[in-house]
Amino acid sequence: MTKQESVTVKNLEAAFAGESMAHMKYLHFARICREQGDEATAKVFEETAAQEIQHALGHAELLFPREKLGVKEVLRYAIEGETYEYTEMYPKFRHAAVEEGNSAAAAEFDEQIGESKDHAGLFKRTLEIAAKRFAALAKVEEKHAKRYETTLSAVAAK
Known part of the structure; x- marks a missing residue:
């Protein structure tokens, strides 16, 4: 089975995209909350965004292993x-x-x-x-x- 045919690789790519999107979406939501004066909720979104990017980076490491690139x-x-x-x-x-x-x-x-x-x-x-x-x-x-x-x-x- 080639890399392109691998269900696991396709799932990792989808997970990478999803976690990356969640990261950016939560940063956007944090801006909205902050603009509306809700600093506490903005911080919750920013903290969660930081976790989402770590998830995305974990998936990226499996998709693009540093020891092979x-x-x-x-x-x-x-x-x-x-x-x-x-x-x-x-x-x-x-x-x-x-x-x-x-x-x-x-x-x-x-x-x-x-x-x-x-x-x-x-x-x-x-x-x-x-x-x-x-x-x-x-x-x-x-x-x-x-x-x-x-x-x-x-x-x-x-």
Whole structure:
């Protein structure tokens, strides 16, 4: 069974999305409560939001285990996600909003298309910079390795 076919992976993705949404929704609710003068309820929502993000991070660790991912992989995941958002997801959402006459949602989706495109570009530039940095480090490490090899050969020859 591949990762895409795994019911457990699909459940983890749904749980990750749900916990992430709960986190943001509760922060939004806290703002509403605070604006209406109910500081105690706002704090309850904020405390619960902090727990929800911990749940989401636990699911993320199972979906994207840190011991199996490096900088290049996480940047590629980010580029893929942001590209999907601005090329497919938000344009479809925008189209539906226009069809329904919801201009506020259409405007929100337009804004998100632009921001997702910017984010993808940022991640692409970061990946390019990281690749150059890794290449430079590899050259330095190769130089050090050769020096150690020469020294080791000299010591072994004695």
